[in-house]
Structure formats: C-alpha cells, structure tokens
Amino acid sequence: MNRKQLAQLIIQKLEDNRESLAKEFAMSDQISSCVIDNLLDEQIVQFIYEAFPQKEEMSQRNSIRELKYVAAQMNLYNPLLEEIIYAFQDTKILSLLSEITGIPQLLPDEYLYAGGISLMDRGCFLNPHIDNSHDKDRKNYRVLNLLYYVTPDWQEGYGGNLELWDNGLKSPQRTIWSKFNRLVIMKTDKSSYHSVNPVIYNGSRCCVSNYYFSPVSPESEDYFHVTSFRGRPEQKLRDLWLQADIAIRNKLRKVFPQGIVKPWHRYKK
Numbered sequence: 001m002n003r004k005q006l007a008q009l010i011i012q013k014l015e016d017n018r019e020s021l022a023k024e025f026a027m028s029d030q031i032s033s034c035v036i037d038n039l040l041d042e043q044i045v046q047f048i049y050e051a052f053p054q055k056e057e058m059s060q061r062n063s064i065r066e067l068k069y070v071a072a073q074m075n076l077y078n079p080l081l082e083e084i085i086y087a088f089q090d091t092k093i094l095s096l097l098s099e100i101t102g103i104p105q106l107l108p109d110e111y112l113y114a115g116g117i118s119l120m121d122r123g124c125f126l127n128p129h130i131d132n133s134h135d136k137d138r139k140n141y142r143v144l145n146l147l148y149y150v151t152p153d154w155q156e157g158y159g160g161n162l163e164l165w166d167n168g169l170k171s172p173q174r175t176i177w178s179k180f181n182r183l184v185i186m187k188t189d190k191s192s193y194h195s196v197n198p199v200i201y202n203g204s205r206c207c208v209s210n211y212y213f214s215p216v217s218p219e220s221e222d223y224f225h226v227t228s229f230r231g232r233p234e235q236k237l238r239d240l241w242l243q244a245d246i247a248i249r250n251k252l253r254k255v256f257p258q259g260i261v262k263p264w265h266r267y268k269k
Helices: 003-016 018-025 042-051 079-087 091-101 236-255
Strands: 033-037 059-062 066-071 116-120 125-130 141-149 162-164 174-176 182-187 194-196 205-214
Touching: 003 018, 003 079, 003 091, 018 033, 018 091, 018 182, 042 079, 079 116, 079 205, 091 141, 091 182, 162 182
Parallel strands: none
Antiparallel strands: 033 182, 059 066, 066 116, 066 125, 116 205, 125 194, 141 182, 141 205, 162 174, 162 194
16 A cells, blocks of 8 residues: 555544544643554554564664664665655644644654654663654754554563653653554653653564654743653662763753754655
8 A cells, every 4th residue: 555545544543533532632631642543454554564674674772771673764675664654744644633632833754853663672672751852953843753553462561662751750650552553642842751661572562653843832932952861760870870961962962053963863865
C-alpha cells in the first residue's frame, strides 16, 4: 500500500474516534495524551513489522541516557516503512490531530528529525527525558509525538512500554503498554517527562515515530532547551550526572544556537 491509501485508513479511524480521543487528551492532571487501538488491519501491520530492518542495519544509541536502535534514512529500507511514516504527515491527518489536541498550526517534519523508526530488544531502555524544544532549524516548537507500535503479540510484561511522568519524577509514572497496532498521541513541552522501561524479553519492540512542530509555543512564553535526560527515582548518581549534562549542553547552545555539529538523525534527501 502507498502512503495515500494508508493515510485514508488512518483518517477514517481518527474520524470515527475523534470525540473520545479529544476527551481523553484533555484530561487534567496528566501529560496530555490519548491512545487508539487497532489502527490498521492486522495484516497490514504485520507487513510493516516484517519490513523492519535488523538492528545491525540501524544506528545504535548507547549511553547512560538510552539504549536503542534508530533509523531515519528511509530510502535504505523496505519502501513500506517510508510509506507508513509519511502517511501520518497527510494534511487531513494534521487537521484532525489539531482538532483532537487543540494544538494550532501543526507542521510535519519531512526530514524526520529524531523521528523515523526505532527498535528495542532485551536490555534496551530510555531514561526519563523531555524532548528537544525545537526543530533542527530552531524555527518551530516541537509539540506532539505520535508513536505507532507494530510488534505482534508484544506483552506488557516484556517491558519497552511508554512511561509518562505526569506529576514529575518524584511521583509514580503512568505506563502505556506498547501494544501491537496501538497509536499513542502525546503532547511534548518543557515538563512532559517520559521514558521507556527496560525490555526484559528476547524480542524486538518496533515503533514508527512522527514528531510534529508548530510556530506557536505550547507555553505562554518563548523557551528553548535541548533533549534533557534525568535519572529514574532510584538512580541518584546517574541523575546528578545527567543534570550536569543538561546544564552544559544548554549553555553550549546559547553560545552556538545551531549546535556545534549538524544533526545526524535526519532524512538526508
């Protein structure tokens, strides 16, 4: 299937669930988010999963912040992966997402800055963090994440689940199971700490990711910050190290607004 055909299926599902999704997204006292299950026909999602490359064909991100495998140079892989990624960037889908979330002037990212596909297997994790505040050119705010999970029969007990720290890192997190054929929509701003708990199963949790931007600040003021990782509540020493890391990298970006090196995780067309 091509991106237009996939987009039409996604549009129909979003339209059918528009009211319930908007109500869920607007719930108070939590990071704005909503979930839609059974987004596409299961056979289509099976094909998407089978199209994923092996982790050796992807870029490894390995540090005390995270361990995962990612890819954005989509012309190197099965064309179906590029089609499903860009299906989510259809103008009608953007319009529906604005209606559901209340976020104005949503913009897709054709260069997949930090987006694309990711794979996590046993031992992989993503520490609590807030995402980079802007796009690669520092012109628009990053405001919305769409995470589409495509691994068949992935059980919650396997790990690799999204965690939302609704009330900060000193309060318990809310866990969203990275269930097969589940789409998660979440707001991202300067307080939306989220993470992925460690994978403890011998399998691959695969995800298709799209991040959206807007010229309108999600807060009542202008702001900027780099992707900022923290330690989990039990990781006291790691948290101290990561807080120092945040301070250093934010100061460097004040001196070098566009960064010292060009972003490597993007689709170079």
